[in-house]
Amino acid sequence: MSDAGSRPRLKLGGHLVPGLAAVALFAVLAAVFLRASFGEAAGFEEGASITASIGYAMFNVDTGAVSGAVVPAEGFVVAFVLIAVVLDVAIDGAVFLAKRDEGEGGGGVLADGGREIRDRLRGGDD
DSSP states (O other): OOOTTTSOOOOOSGGGHHHHHHHHHHHHHHHHHHHOOOOOOOOOOTTOOHHHHHHHHHTTOOGGGSOSOOOOOOOOHHHHHHHHHHHHHHHHHHHHHHHHHHHTSOOOOOTTTTHHHHHHHHTSOO
């Protein structure tokens, strides 16, 4: 009576190296993260409007003329305009490709599941 399939056997060989490397990397990262120290948490000043501050930073509004507490930040108007231009170009490209495909024969939406084309190919209704 053979017990070849009755219990698991450890297969040794070169295929264990990636697994051992992963375990070693996990141990190194765990040691680094467990020994890491973080500074004290810094919050925003009392009464500061975070949402309004994001809006002011996005459009480079001078926060000196704004009443209330504002969180200082860098301006993002250039990034905002660049993203708007890229999205506009993407939409224009999609419309251009859709119009080009439509002109090359067909291109319409098959809302009937293709029954009309099937009937035309077969030469009549089924």
